[in-house]
Amino acid sequence: MTAFLDRCRAIAGAADSLQYVLDSAAAMAPYLRDWRGRFTGNALAVLRPGSVDEVARLVRLCAEERVPIVPQGGNTGLVLGSVPDASGTAVVLSLARLDRIRSLDAVNRTVTVDAGVILQHVQEAAAAADCLFPLSLAAEGSCTIGGNLSTNAGGTGVLRYGNTRELCLGLEVVTPQGEIWSGLRGLRKDNTGYDLRDLYIGAEGTLGIITGAVMKLYPAPKASVTALAALPSPEHALRLLSLAQDRAGASLTGFELMSAFCLALVAKHFPALPRPFAGPSPQYALLEISSNESEAHAVALLEGAMGAAFEAGIALDAVVATSVAQSRGLWHLREHIPLAQAADGKNIKHDISLPVSSIARFIAHTEPLLQQAFPGCQLVCFGHLGDGNLHFNVAPPQGIDNEAFLVNQAAVNRVVHDAVAAFGGSISAEHGIGALKRDELARYKSPVELNLMRAIKAALDPLNIMNPGKIL
Numbered sequence: 061m062t063a064f065l066d067r068c069r070a071i072a073g074a075a076d077s078l079q080y081v082l083d084s085a086a087a088m089a090p091y092l093r094d095w096r097g098r099f100t101g102n103a104l105a106v107l108r109p110g111s112v113d114e115v116a117r118l119v120r121l122c123a124e125e126r127v128p129i130v131p132q133g134g135n136t137g138l139v140l141g142s143v144p145d146a147s148g149t150a151v152v153l154s155l156a157r158l159d160r161i162r163s164l165d166a167v168n169r170t171v172t173v174d175a176g177v178i179l180q181h182v183q184e185a186a187a188a189a190d191c192l193f194p195l196s197l198a199a200e201g202s203c204t205i206g207g208n209l210s211t212n213a214g215g216t217g218v219l220r221y222g223n224t225r226e227l228c229l230g231l232e233v234v235t236p237q238g239e240i241w242s243g244l245r246g247l248r249k250d251n252t253g254y255d256l257r258d259l260y261i262g263a264e265g266t267l268g269i270i271t272g273a274v275m276k277l278y279p280a281p282k283a284s285v286t287a288l289a290a291l292p293s294p295e296h297a298l299r300l301l302s303l304a305q306d307r308a309g310a311s312l313t314g315f316e317l318m319s320a321f322c323l324a325l326v327a328k329h330f331p332a333l334p335r336p337f338a339g340p341s342p343q344y345a346l347l348e349i350s351s352n353e354s355e356a357h358a359v360a361l362l363e364g365a366m367g368a369a370f371e372a373g374i375a376l377d378a379v380v381a382t383s384v385a386q387s388r389g390l391w392h393l394r395e396h397i398p399l400a401q402a403a404d405g406k407n408i409k410h411d412i413s414l415p416v417s418s419i420a421r422f423i424a425h426t427e428p429l430l431q432q433a434f435p436g437c438q439l440v441c442f443g444h445l446g447d448g449n450l451h452f453n454v455a456p457p458q459g460i461d462n463e464a465f466l467v468n469q470a471a472v473n474r475v476v477h478d479a480v481a482a483f484g485g486s487i488s489a490e491h492g493i494g495a496l497k498r499d500e501l502a503r504y505k506s507p508v509e510l511n512l513m514r515a516i517k518a519a520l521d522p523l524n525i526m527n528p529g530k531i532l
């Protein structure tokens with residue numbers, strides 16, 4: 061393997077082999093551990109190429125030597141897709157050095173970026189051109205566009221702007237054979253055969269390495285205003301969603317659900333954040349309304365919707381942010397739920413989606429089943445209600461050690477995922493499959509669908525060197 065590493069260094073490490081081809085345990089450690097700290101893999105080396113050409117040459121070398129490749133962006137993925145297994149036979153190929161905004165076309169409303177650009181930097185580049193890049197998630201300071209594309213990330217703007225797939229017009233990909241496919245077309249209409257771009261999006265690095273992308277931009281709203289509504293139940297949250305959609309249409313840019321337990325966790329671990337209400341209510345909904353006219357227009361729409369919600373007996377209480385800072389404060393409550401969960405200890409996570417209309421019935425059906433099987437367990441239920449996406453996480457009963465509770469993982473998954481299947485939902489709404497949910501996927505997808513997926517994988521990556529063991 062020394063010869064293999066020497067050849068890697070000749071390709072990517074010429075400028076600084078210590079920085080760009082890592083093989084010491086200490087230097088590799090951050091690339092081998094998953095974000096939640098649940099798993100640490102092993103690798104031959106971590107490769108950090110500095111150009112698309114270096115990526116292609118490294119992939120050709122790995123294909124020749126039959127060395128598996130694990131592509132990695134910000135390593136914020138939540139399903140063990142971006143870390144290698146424990147065998148130590150793979151290389152991690154980090155895209156972090158491919159971090160250039162290549163160009164921005166304000167008239168075409170597109171930005172062309174390297175895959176390793178951090179999401180927040182794309183948002184900032186768009187804002188500097190008075191445009192909006194609407195993908196937004198709590199990991200945006202660390203995750204990369206390549207990772208967002210490879211997981212088809214969702215986040216908080218999906219209701220209005222769609223998933224990462226909807227935001228992408230073109231891709232540049234290094235194939236498992238080390239060829240470069242340049243599909244960096246900024247076209248909104250392009251019906252010229254099979255859509256290769258859509259194959260790579262959401263493929264979690266199993267079909268090739270995304271090295272560049274053309275992403276859509278939107279007019280920046282003049283103002284976005286936010287309200288937090290206290291509600292009696294998830295059913296009331298659905299009624300509020302319908303009401304807000306009817307009144308605000310496409311101006312409704314966010315609609316998030318949070319249970320009382322979620323906000324209690326945030327208050328416990330982040331006491332400096334605002335506490336908008338004097339006492340608890342069973343559920344909360346965060347609404348965001350954006351206007352391309354003015355702040356006054358956005359506030360009028362939001363106040364109108366909330367007024368109607370009170371009249372219809374939907375909301376128990378509400379705060380409407382009257383400034384951008386207050387709006388940020390309300391969003392912080394939502395964004396801190398995953399962090400508060402992590403601070404509270406491990407729990408059993410589910411990132412599920414359902415038809416929006418079934419969500420309240422799904423919660424009412426599934427929570428009692430969990431209580432029956434695991435008395436006293438605590439549900440951390442929050443999510444992007446407008447997209448039908450719930451993070452339906454199960455924490456141990458009070459006083460029970462978190463680690464000890466994790467032995468129930470498979471049994472808890474079964475209760476939740478069987479209910480998801482019964483309601484016509486998906487066991488992975490936005491985080492992907494990775495290694496974590498591979499067996500669950502095999503259980504819930506039909507043999508026909510799995511065989512079609514296997515056929516695509518075998519056709520594009522016959523040597524099975526691209527992120528093997530992930531998804532399939």
Ligand SMILES: Cc1cc2nc3c(=O)[nH]c(=O)nc-3n(C[C@H](O)[C@H](O)[C@H](O)COP(=O)(O)OP(=O)(O)OC[C@H]3O[C@@H](n4cnc5c(N)ncnc54)[C@H](O)[C@@H]3O)c2cc1C
Nearest residue numbers: 133134135136137141204206207208210213214215265270
């Ligand atoms: C606090 C927190 C909040 C989050 N919130 C959300 C959320 O709201 N919505 C959501 O969808 N996700 C969320 N995530 C999950 C995660 O941030 C996203 O999946 C993100 O898109 C991953 O980007 P990354 O650059 O970190 O990718 P990584 O974690 O490095 O990789 C993810 C997968 O993509 C592959 N990959 C990475 N880069 C490439 C590339 N260039 N070419 C080919 N394959 C590649 C990897 O092999 C892996 O399979 C959250 C994570 C955290 C930690």
